[in-house]
Amino acid sequence: GSQAPAIRVQGLVKQYGAVRAVDGIDFEVPAGTVTGLLGGNGAGKTTTIAMLLGLVLPSLGRIEIFGVDAVADRYRVLPSMNFESPYVEMPLRLTVRQNLTVYGRLYGVADLKARIAELAGDLELGEILDRPTGKLSAGQKTRVSLAKALINAPRILLLDEPTASLDPDTADWVRSHLERYRTAKGATILLASHNMSEVERLCTDVVMMKAGRIVGRGSPEALIRQYGRTNMEEVFL
Numbered sequence: 024g025s026q027a028p029a030i031r032v033q034g035l036v037k038q039y040g041a042v043r044a045v046d047g048i049d050f051e052v053p054a055g056t057v058t059g060l061l062g063g064n065g066a067g068k069t070t071t072i073a074m075l076l077g078l079v080l081p082s083l084g085r086i087e088i089f090g091v092d093a094v095a096d097r098y099r100v101l102p103s104m105n106f107e108s109p110y111v112e113m114p115l116r117l118t119v120r121q122n123l124t125v126y127g128r129l130y131g132v133a134d135l136k137a138r139i140a141e142l143a144g145d146l147e148l149g150e151i152l153d154r155p156t157g158k159l160s161a162g163q164k165t166r167v168s169l170a171k172a173l174i175n176a177p178r179i180l181l182l183d184e185p186t187a188s189l190d191p192d193t194a195d196w197v198r199s200h201l202e203r204y205r206t207a208k209g210a211t212i213l214l215a216s217h218n219m220s221e222v223e224r225l226c227t228d229v230v231m232m233k234a235g236r237i238v239g240r241g242s243p244e245a246l247i248r249q250y251g252r253t254n255m256e257e258v259f260l
């Protein structure tokens with residue numbers, strides 16, 4: 024129905040041999056909100072995001088995207104989602120325009136030329152559209168990477184440590200652009216991070232993960248009240 028959460032995860036498990044990367048998690052992300060997935064190395068954040076995107080098949084459990092079974096119907100839900108992660112490199116020999124065209128086609132963007140022109144305006148890509156992605160500065164690459172994440176005007180954006188490799192000013196700029204996008208489109212964001220202050224800046228709700236399990240949840244303020252700001256990391260690291 025129209026009240027279905029953007030994301031609903033039930034009893035989700037991913038087993039790799041003897042390792043349970045994700046060990047039975049349940050959470051919901053209401054449409055239009057920003058939720059943080061907070062956890063240290065090996066908590067299972069990346070695996071969770073990969074399952075939401077249909078890149079990794081769950082061993083057990085259910086994922087719904089706006090009420091649709093995302094495992095059975097992954098090609099139906101894919102066009103409404105996208106992701107941003109510094110761990111994903113674009114083909115560096117392709118120009119910015121070629122890269123955005125490839126990703127746009129992948130997500131079935133209808134009026135791709137117009138969408139690229141719109142993003143070029145929003146993200147100041149006009150000058151660099153026909154340059155090879157590998158020849159760009161770090162700041163330019165960040166803007167292209169955001170354009171790629173927004174190419175299909177996703178209703179759900181999954182972010183895996185989106186500012187991990189950025190200097191503080193660029194990181195601030197990325198956060199404010201994401202927040203602007205969310206507000207303008209009523210989009211939903213799930214942000215994986217190991218950094219409470221990053222999560223606090225963007226998120227209204229937090230799901231804390233450790234060793235594949237959920238170990239706490241609430242608003243950033245409620246979690247800080249419950250655990251204390253300085254003790255927080257002991258809960259999830």
Ligand code: ATP
Nearest residue numbers: 039042043044062063064065066067068069070071
């Ligand atoms: P990080 O920030 O280090 O990426 P994370 O919270 O994203 O941490 P995951 O990458 O999801 O954690 O990994 C969770 C656990 O699953 C880790 O113990 C990891 O070694 C293991 N794991 C992840 N992918 C695989 C795989 N393809 N094969 C085997 N084990 C895996």
